[in-house]
Amino acid sequence: MYLATLPIDAAIGHILRHNLADHAGHKLLSKGRRLTADNVAQLRALGIETVRVAVLEPGDVHEDEAARRLAEAVCGPGVIATPAVHSRVNLLAEADGVVEVDAEALLAINDVDGLTIATLANHTLVRARQRVATIKIIPFAVREEELARAEQTARARGSVVGLRPLRPTPVGVLLVSSPAARGRVERGVYPAIEARVTALGSTIVATRFVPPDERAVAAAIEDLRSVGARLLIVAGETSIMDRDDVTPQGIRAAGGHIEHYGAPVEPGNLLLLAYLDGPGDPLPVLGVPGGVRLPDLHLGGLPLPLALAGERVTRPETLELA
Incomplete structure (x- = not known):
């Protein structure tokens, strides 16, 4: 991935780097959007001629896909992932229980540039559907080899973020x-x-x-x-x-x-x-x-x-x- 400022016609298909507002100051387009021909028409109507974008290259994985894949790799028993939105996936408890976090694996994954996982503390009591972790991809894309390294770390441990459900006792x-x-x-x-x-x-x-x-x-x-x-x-x-x-x-x-x-x-x-x-x-x-x-x-x-x-x-x- 590289960053560029391009003429609006050349920016179609690339990722908008910053929010854009209309003349009244209202948000027109949100950052992270892949620009379309309709978006370019909107920009042209406002007199905008160039736009700052991120250009993905072969071997780059888009932020939403990277978040989805990382969530799939780190989720252990009792935890479900929400759909990726704006490079973010939340991990939710399936039932009332106690969160189990593999701190060593978590540290190794967070050490990969561009990947972040924030979790509740190990052994925190949670209720069903409560958020136990959030995965956030920092750049608009990450390299396939870096993401694969994080996935391998997670899968080698079996579970990075899991849940022990409470048992009636x-x-x-x-x-x-x-x-x-x-x-x-x-x-x-x-x-x-x-x-x-x-x-x-x-x-x-x-x-x-x-x-x-x-x-x-x-x-x-x-x-x-x-x-x-x-x-x-x-x-x-x-x-x-x-x-x-x-x-x-x-x-x-x-x-x-x-x-x-x-x-x-x-x-x-x-x-x-x-x-x-x-x-x-x-x-x-x-x-x-x-x-x-x-x-x-x-x-x-x-x-x-x-x-x-x-x-x-x-x-x-x-x-x-x-």
């Missing part, structure tokens, strides 16, 4: 508190947990209330598992204050292990992530801080949606909260 809730604080915990903490779970398409199937005793915690965990809970949320009168606090000790006593304690967010840093092995898939346990009452607590932004999307949340995913 039976959830068990364990509330740990002294008898004196039970009413306050049930009125304040439980409704907040229930609202989060319901909003993510899952259901609380059982709730247990126990005093702060590791044996009672362990017994309640085993009980919740036995009645069919496939994810446990533990909360209580106070946040978990240490890896060896009562709740973590109870999780260990039930046969679980602590995956990670502490999250780089405020509020919400006293987050515990644990798993119980046993029959079937490992059972995730989220020990949530008192800030679960807050609607904007980051807890709802990563560990819970990820777990409900069927992903095993580990220490690295928790650190991504920063």
